[in-house]
Amino acid sequence: MAARRAALQAAAVALALCAAGIGATPAARGAGCRKHVRRVTEYGAVGDGRTLNTKAFVRAVADLGRRAGDGGAALVVPAGRWLTGPFNLTSHFTLFLHRGAEILASQDLDDWPLIAPLPSYGRGRDEPGPRYSNFIGGSNLTDVIISGYNGTINGQGQVWWDKFHAKQLDYTRGYLLELLYSRDIIISNVTFVDAPSWNLHPTYCTNVTISGVTILAPVHSPNTDGIDPDSSSHVKIEDCYIVSGDDCIAVKSGWDEYGIRFNMPSQHIVVRRLTCISPTSAMIALGSEMSGGIQDVRVEDNIAINTESAVRIKSGVGRGGFVRDVFVRRLSLHTMKWVFWMTGNYGQHPDNSSDPKALPEVTGINYRDVFAENVTMAGRMEGIPNDPYTGICMSNVTAQLAPKAKKLQWNCTDVQGVAYGVSPEPCPELGAEGKPCTFPEEELVIGPPELPKCTY
Template identity: 85%
Template sequence: MAAVALLAAALLASCAAGASCAAGCRKHVAKITEYGAVGDGKKLNTAAFARAVADLSERARDGGAALVVPPGKWLTGPFNLTSHFTLYLDEGAEILASQDMKHWPLIAPLPSYGRGRDEPGPRYSNFIGGSNLTDVIITGKNGTINGQGQVWWDKFHAKELKYTRGYLLELLYSDSIIISNVTFVDSPSWNLHPTYCTNVTISGVTILAPVHSPNTDGIDPGRSFFLKIEDCYIVSGDDCVAVKSGWDEYGIKFNMPSQHIVIKRLTCISPTSAMIALGSEMSGGIRDVRAEDSVAINTESAVRVKSGMGRGGFVKDVFVRGLSLHTMKWVFWMTGNYGQHPDNTSDPSAKPEVTGINYSDVFAENVTMTGRMEGIPNDPYTGICISNVTAELAPDAKKLQWNCTDVKGVTYGVTPKPCPELGGRASRAPSRRKSSSSAHMNCQSVPINGRMPKEII
């Protein structure tokens, strides 16, 4: 993980300084205007983007290639990226997604989902996509990628869509990805969806959508590993970050967990959803997620586990510390009754395993309820460890501050006083026990597979 971070930092330092630096990062550099594009917000430039990527892909292996999008409004339908490639958005550049659905072709559902997320069958293309790529950078001087999602949201609410909405950016089966210093606005659905990917860095990204827009998740890693999210600002109609790994029997069969994920210095505003969600599609497993030094404002919950019977899979070895939370419905929320299933072939007896969930150093103010912790009957969530938490209550806070069912864990230094199910007292001294579900573990130093966890990098 450290090597990945150093590589990402070097690439960001060399490639995020400006368009002129793009020439130094990539041997071949071209502007979208060289391929006939017009940045007036009216001319459709889909063919120009396709020509540009096709041309630069021919030269990308010879020192890499960069496509520079200068200031202007560049209207286009969906387009794909290529390997050894930089998409650079200059200051004042805005790539606009076509609002004509005829420009969005249908593509196959993800194998770990088995169908479209909104509707059965295929799904609409993603706005910017790519598969089996290596060494891709999307960066610039905070230029904008605008999904113009209102038309999609209206049709979704009116139940007029026959297929699942596309995402603003989806990369599949790809390696060595950097997304930095770009603003993503008004996605039709999820914004950034790196799926089946490795070695991904998302840094300094701004994601904006109306807080009541449907399913406009900020960043949704799906079945990916060695992924770092840092210094991002997200305003969303759904979860700001949602780690996923496949849906029910399709996720179980695909059998690829999301793991080794670091989230640092995230700022989130999402009144109806979580700052960070683990699930609900977690059937391939989620392991080793580390989140720290993050802020949520007017957000429903902080780091939420979402699962249910039929999901199978696991969520384990999660380490959260250093949260600053302001106006929250819940500080801690775990859900074991998520009932959405892809079809009627899901195995209702497929139990998820949720264990080793650790929170420390959390301050929250204007809180309605501190903890809503709901595991699954005969399949409790175990190894929950909470330490050094202060929740200051809102004037209209609930009298019952903790509601816990089918959970087991320990706490230390938590105010308001936790529920009896979390009544075990954690030790002050570091523990060297190998099991993250031990009732006597220390909240701040929980071993993973017999080794003490390294600092978050």
Template identity: 85%
Template sequence: MATGRSLRPAGVAVAVALCAAALLASCAGAGASSRAAGCRKHVAKVTEYGAVGDGKRLNTAAFAKAVADLSERARDGGAALVVPKGKWLTGPFNLTSHFTLYLDEGAEILASQDMKDWPLIAPLPSYGRGRDEPGPRYSNFIAGSNLTDVIITGKNGTINGQGQVWWDKYHAKELKFTRGYLLELLYSDNIIISNVTFVDSPSWNLHPTYCTNVTISGVTVLAPVHSPNTDGIDPDSSSHVKIEDCYIVSGDDCIAVKSGWDEYGIKFNMPSQHIVIKRLTCISPTSAMIALGSEMSGGIRDVRAEDNVAINTESAVRVKSGVGRGGFVKDIFVRGLSLHTMKWVFWMTGNYGQHPDNSSDPNAMPEVTGINYSDVFAENVTMAGRMEGIPNDPYTGICISNVTARLAPDAKKLQWNCTDVKGVTSDVDPKPCPELGAEGKPCAFPEEELVIGPPELPKCSY
């Protein structure tokens, strides 16, 4: 195993532990001066608005009424909507500011499988169209725009997208519009998502977009490993995002950092930046633990991935771009990876050809530079590196240090395949390709910690 900085195993936070450490009997009756940070003055159960948790009755109106009522009271000390134990079937609904959606132990919010319950909404301006299909898109299951101070938490309750009907129609090419995401927040700040399980999204699971100051902690995301495009967590044109202690099983990238698509992302010009990803555990046999792109036209910079584990996953931290994307991926810092059964340890590609208008500006070339990987241990590896930049637009400033990749019995004879990349390496086994063969120093990782979100998560029980 490579020597140097030790690799700490990445655990998954036990959901109840964060709430149980200092439970409050109730936040409902507490005065403003005595309420712990993040706890709400006004608390109501969804049953007070007529909801029935039998998994059969549709509760869309009850959720909408509850949020509307609590939004009026949230201005005075915040409000919390409690979803008790049971199965709560509903169509899509929106959140509000200064608001907590609290899922109690045994609570499961079920997304309606009737597409008539999913209205169409406008495409994102940084994409110009739906991601699957041109034009508008289906609404997201839980959504909100221009919000501040939103918390989604509880005692590890479940938000279930019941996505099989969407996956079947997607595979059969029966969808005219893009599938909705399980959670999408737009233009919002001060977001906390913790101690909740997201299951079987129609498409991407958590999609904070045009957001700032987002904390995602102790979250579980589960989808069949062959379900289409069920990304786990996708920060998109968002800044100051912390993802920690999460467990993701996915049919696509466990985490995908994005910032808009081709000319729409270039025009919108909002990068994803200052992002921390640590103690993630990922299983995704056909995709990456962490992807940067491929929609990166607004730019991606200052991403710090540390102490993460991938098991039976296609690749680790992957750069995905192509001609027409424009934008940049730079100042990426990765250290402390523990990888078990991998197709590629290192994979970069510049050949993504999907474009929103079936065309792209051939002069919109991405800038990929300053990509740092250190302290990596991998076992049962098919190939160490597949590093493919773009002709006349090479990926530069690549640094790889302190790496051991133990090969699988059926490993490729050629362990590195490199084109249009430039960089340095040190203490890497198997021996890197000539394009990365220059001897370098241990790769950089920022010494100053990024401060994102509250010092500790709210410990509230409702």
């Protein structure tokens, strides 16, 4: 009896230590709970919203990086407003934001160093040459967690948007968070606000979980995409809320000849239980930079409100690559310009060397169980002459028209597909009688079975 009581007491202690993330063996702490825990204030940071804390954040990550091989490390950001320039993360590491914590990006462009363009893009996305650093970054990392009690990472992007509109930037804007060549990433329970450009950009990564994240930007802010998996595999995006000036989700894989040469597709991607608001862009876009290919994308149980289109394919001559095996089901759409939109004439090339013979392959696109209301136009489906988009399937689709809906509800060129139970009646190119579209029965295994329940 005494031995059993001692065992129970030891288990209770282990659980308490796991909750604190300290002082236990890695096995007792559980997945994601870190042995070494420090507050950013221990490295001299001041949370007054005015003091620049770049050196403190860099010093903290460097110090914890030296400890992380021994049971992992966590940097805790307490309540306060923590102004800083860009900084990088390290492996076996958690960035934990407490309730009321706000990490503020410096608005002084001199605090943002220049970095090399991505090899699959060949140049900066906005401008030729190098690009500004991302606000939070990292490369060749393993086991990184960004989480907390819904603290905020604020890009303070207005200065970047103003300069972009005024054409006063010589280099491409940085992204709010970009991880390169990394694996086993978890981003959860954090709010991202006012990114200079794209918000979350996992690139050349694998096994990425983005869960319970809120992303907010003014709906007319330039290129503030929510989440852009880029040449990445096994990515799960779930239970997120995004208000954006561009696509809420944009799956990418490199730009024209650079993406073709780099040859790393985005694949095995799940997007579910997303809520999106984006009046001038898509809930989910595939492309336009898709030259390394996109395949096995599964979209389900998503809501879009006052959003231009639902799941849009963006490509064009010179892109090459492919978009195939896309499965969409159970969408609830409210106030849409287009329910279905495929674009085969997307411009914007990195330079003058794009190959006009590099034509994309778009096939195997499935939409089922879609309800939309207050719709201006059901479908704008534009493939490429002599390169039609094929294998399109639509089933159990209802688009209820807005009071001022267009008289022509479908505009289809260079596309081929089938329809079953679609209203309003689709265009002849999609008019072949089909049957319910498929959706993979076997679930993709991405990330841990449940998110770490560690608190610091």
